[in-house]
Amino acid sequence: MYPLRRNRRLRTTDAIRSMVRETVLVPANLMVPLFITEGKQVKEEIASMPGYYRYSLDLLKDEIKLLYRLGLRSVLLFVKVPDHLKDNKGTEALNADGLMQRAIKTVKDSQPEMHVFTDVALDPYSSYGHDGIVENGKIVNDPTVAVLSEMAVSHARAGADFVAPSDMMDGRIFGMRSALEEAGFHDTGIMSYSAKYASAFYGPFRDALDSAPGFGDKKTYQMDPANRLEAIRETLMDIEEGADMVMVKPGLCYLDIVREIKDQVTVPVSVYQVSGEYAMIKAAAEKGWLDHDAVMMEQAIAIKRAGADIIATYFAKDIAKLL
Ligand code: PBG
Numbered sequence: 001m002y003p004l005r006r007n008r009r010l011r012t013t014d015a016i017r018s019m020v021r022e023t024v025l026v027p028a029n030l031m032v033p034l035f036i037t038e039g040k041q042v043k044e045e046i047a048s049m050p051g052y053y054r055y056s057l058d059l060l061k062d063e064i065k066l067l068y069r070l071g072l073r074s075v076l077l078f079v080k081v082p083d084h085l086k087d088n089k090g091t092e093a094l095n096a097d098g099l100m101q102r103a104i105k106t107v108k109d110s111q112p113e114m115h116v117f118t119d120v121a122l123d124p125y126s127s128y129g130h131d132g133i134v135e136n137g138k139i140v141n142d143p144t145v146a147v148l149s150e151m152a153v154s155h156a157r158a159g160a161d162f163v164a165p166s167d168m169m170d171g172r173i174f175g176m177r178s179a180l181e182e183a184g185f186h187d188t189g190i191m192s193y194s195a196k197y198a199s200a201f202y203g204p205f206r207d208a209l210d211s212a213p214g215f216g217d218k219k220t221y222q223m224d225p226a227n228r229l230e231a232i233r234e235t236l237m238d239i240e241e242g243a244d245m246v247m248v249k250p251g252l253c254y255l256d257i258v259r260e261i262k263d264q265v266t267v268p269v270s271v272y273q274v275s276g277e278y279a280m281i282k283a284a285a286e287k288g289w290l291d292h293d294a295v296m297m298e299q300a301i302a303i304k305r306a307g308a309d310i311i312a313t314y315f316a317k318d319i320a321k322l323l
Contacts, residue, residue, distance in 0.1 A: 023305040027071030027320040031117065031270065031312040035208050036060060036103045037080045048204035049275055050282045052314050054080055057102060061110040070320040074115040076164060076312055077103050079124055080209045086127040088134055090147045093125045094154050101158035108159045117191055118155040120148055120176070121167035129206075129213040131167040131221060139221055145172050149179035156185040162244070166193040168221040177242030191270060192243035195231035195257055198222035201250045201276030208275065231257045232264055239267055245310070250274040252299060255306040262307025270310035271303050278314040293322060 010020050035054040042056035079099040085092040121131040128134045132144030152163040165172050198219045206212040235246045248258045249272035262269050285292035296315050
């Protein structure tokens with residue numbers, strides 16, 4: 001009670017503020033999403049993601065070394081697949097010499113200690129731009145799970161440490177875990193995008209990979225932003241099916257969900273601060289309306305405070321530099 005307690009005493013200097021700080025962020029908490037493309041010496045800026053690039057494999061090597069020097073220890077790989085290799089079956093996704101499989105090897109050759117997570121979903125490979133196989137205008141669940149399970153094994157075989165299914169089919173975690181076990185990949189982990197919302201914040205990402213849905217939207221598999229209990233249900237089921245880590249995606253609009261999930265599970269929780277969240281900060285900063293670094297750091301610490309153990313973010317490099 002005032003005046004016995006004056007809370008401002010704990011805020012008087014930087015020393016005391018940092019001593020009593022409740023949430024601490026370190027570079028090892030951050031996961032770096034990377035966009036990979038075919039070609040040589042390619043470093044293309046993504047129009048709706050200023051300061052973010054697609055790299056060809058030769059340049060990926062140097063980028064990985066740089067990230068590692070900054071204290072970053074994990075990357076999340078996405079590939080931009082040439083149109084002529086797209087179909088409705090995910091054929092190219094299973095190609096042992098495909099871009100993803102080569103990217104995994106490139107990262108491991110460049111920096112074996114870098115932990116490699118790979119996106120598992122069909123959208124970059126799909127002629128329809130959907131995360132699964134399409135039949136009569138519908139995304140069919142079980143045939144998709146079968147392909148994704150093979151895809152996970154193909155990534156493991158190429159050297160991925162973790163697969164990260166982002167497709168939101170039912171039963172995919174069980175399918176992938178079973179397939180990985182059967183193929184002998186007992187140590188390959190699964191980071192499930194367990195509570196992934198059908199969000200408008202993914203727009204810039206779809207520009208980056210040219211993977212926007214050709215018809216309809218993703219609402220029959222990704223979650224309704226209005227739902228809370230469903231996020232918990234999805235997450236608990238994924239853990240039962242064998243997920244080593246779970247995820248909430250996007251970040252900032254869903255911090256209530258992050259906290260609830262953190263309170264209900266005992267596996268690490270990751271949060272994906274997605275492309276649209278990145279784009280908003282960049283756009284406002286470009287206009288001079290917001291202080292880029294201050295807003296970036298505030299959002300990162302807020303995500304951690306809400307309950308994220310791990311944050312996948314396009315700001316990883318910038319944050320690591322400031323830490
Ligand atoms: C693909 C996938 C998406 C993202 C990650 N994996 C896009 C989507 O579901 O349409 C979005 C990431 C971002 O916006 O940064 N399944």
